[in-house]
Amino acid sequence: MLLIPSTTLPASAPVVEGLAGWRVVADPASLDELSGTLPVPPPSAGRGVVLRFAPDDALVLGENEVVVTDPHAIVEPDTGWVSIQMTEEHALDLIATHALWPAPPERPVLVQGMLAGLSVKVYLDGNQSMIITAAPFGLELEERLGT
Numbered sequence: 001m002l003l004i005p006s007t008t009l010p011a012s013a014p015v016v017e018g019l020a021g022w023r024v025v026a027d028p029a030s031l032d033e034l035s036g037t038l039p040v041p042p043p044s045a046g047r048g049v050v051l052r053f054a055p056d057d058a059l060v061l062g063e064n065e066v067v068v069t070d071p072h073a074i075v076e077p078d079t080g081w082v083s084i085q086m087t088e089e090h091a092l093d094l095i096a097t098h099a100l101w102p103a104p105p106e107r108p109v110l111v112q113g114m115l116a117g118l119s120v121k122v123y124l125d126g127n128q129s130m131i132i133t134a135a136p137f138g139l140e141l142e143e144r145l146g147t
Contacts, residue, residue, distance in 0.1 A: 014090070014147045016138040019081040019130075021051075021059045022066040026073035028055040034068055051110050051123060051132070082138035083130040084147055091122060091129035094145055116144035 024031065035050045035058075049061045059078060060066045066075055095103045098116040107126040115122070118141050121132040133141050 014084045014086040016082045016084055016142045018079060018135070019059075019061065019083045019132060020063050021061045021078050021081070022075055023078035024058045024060055024066055024068060024073060024075050025056060026068045026070035026075075030068040030070035030073060031056065031058050034058070034060070034066065049123065051121065053110075053112070053121070080135050081132055082135050083132045084142065084145070085128060085130050086147070088124055088127060088129045091124060091131060094131070094147075095122065098145065116141065118144065 024034070026034075031050070031052065035052070051059045051061070053059065059081065068075065092103050095101075095115065099113060101111070101113050103122075103124065104111060107124055110121055110123050112119075112121045114120070115131065118133055118137050120141065123130045123132065131141070131145075
């Protein structure tokens with residue numbers, strides 16, 4: 001009798017999920033104001049987290065439209081990202097195993113770099129965490145991390 005191993009992931013295994021949000025390119029002061037006005041729920045709630053990619057560039061998670069004070073800001077829906085959500089302990093283990101950089105001690109924090117040979121952004125908030133990558137690389141990241 002030939003036994004074929006199951007390809008069904010255990011219920012607790014983190015999986016790649018689409019990440020809905022708004023890409024905001026605006027002057028840094030407007031993004032500072034935005035960061036101060038949004039509630040900061042855990043990333044699993046999928047809204048309200050402002051991920052600053054650069055001083056003038058952010059991804060605001062959630063489906064509600066974002067309003068900033070910069071009259072020249074660019075605010076557009078952005079669905080080009082995916083994330084793997086997990087406990088911070090699991091994320092720190094993956095960073096220790098697959099990255100050439102240490103996780104910073106500050107929380108909440110967004111770090112950007114290579115993880116398992118792919119460009120990622122890692123959001124750590126002291127509890128839940130997200131590993132974020134461009135949508136075309138989501139399944140590849142999942143395979144390389146073995147999540």
